[in-house]
Amino acid sequence: MPERPSFRRSQSVQPAAEGRRGFFLSMVGVLFGSYWATGLTSLVVTHLLWVLGLARFMFPNVLTEPPTVFKVGFPSELGEGQVQTKFKAQFGVWIVESAYEGQMEIYALKTVCTHLGCTPNWLEAEQKFKCPCHGSGFYKDGVNFEGPAPRPLERYAIRVADDGQLEVDKSQTFQEEMGQWSNPACFVLV
Numbered sequence: 001m002p003e004r005p006s007f008r009r010s011q012s013v014q015p016a017a018e019g020r021r022g023f024f025l026s027m028v029g030v031l032f033g034s035y036w037a038t039g040l041t042s043l044v045v046t047h048l049l050w051v052l053g054l055a056r057f058m059f060p061n062v063l064t065e066p067p068t069v070f071k072v073g074f075p076s077e078l079g080e081g082q083v084q085t086k087f088k089a090q091f092g093v094w095i096v097e098s099a100y101e102g103q104m105e106i107y108a109l110k111t112v113c114t115h116l117g118c119t120p121n122w123l124e125a126e127q128k129f130k131c132p133c134h135g136s137g138f139y140k141d142g143v144n145f146e147g148p149a150p151r152p153l154e155r156y157a158i159r160v161a162d163d164g165q166l167e168v169d170k171s172q173t174f175q176e177e178m179g180q181w182s183n184p185a186c187f188v189l190v
């Protein structure tokens with residue numbers, strides 16, 4: 001006959017639980033049993049938090065920024081005199097097909113006001129860029145004509161890529177007042 005299992009197992013659990021409880025109580029006693037122990041524990045915890053904060057500082061947030069070089073479609077998708085605003089939010093650029101100094105060009109205007117850096121809006125009905133901050137106005141070609149902006153909007157580099165699409169490069173800017181808009185890197189002839 002096999003022996004019946006005894007119920008002594010439940011009796012052996014109790015001492016283990018008591019042992020854990022005793023260990024916990026003794027740790028509380030060690031850490032907070034006196035003013036000196038409490039002070040030392042606070043000091044250690046403070047230093048630990050400081051070290052963790054320092055470690056966090058050493059690993060800054062990773063910023064995911066849009067690429068500086070990107071495609072904006074085929075030149076044929078633009079119409080004469082059109083200002084394409086769909087890349088403004090993501091890339092901070094207007095793609096414009098318009099005349100500048102007698103020749104039709106496609107160019108990429110930077111959506112940053114040259115007064116204090118606000119973002120103007122394209123007003124189709126008035127055919128101008130208007131800054132909401134202090135009222136500067138810019139013609140379709142980016143040249144300033146009203147308000148406090150001291151100079152025209154800037155252009156980014158633009159070219160026709162191998163696949164035939166327009167490609168904007170935001171790492172290069174061109175300023176009209178410096179004579180840089182005559183650089184073929186900042187426009188595509190239509």
Ligand code: FES
Nearest residue numbers: 113115116131134
């Ligand atoms: Fe545009 Fe002042 S920032 S007018």
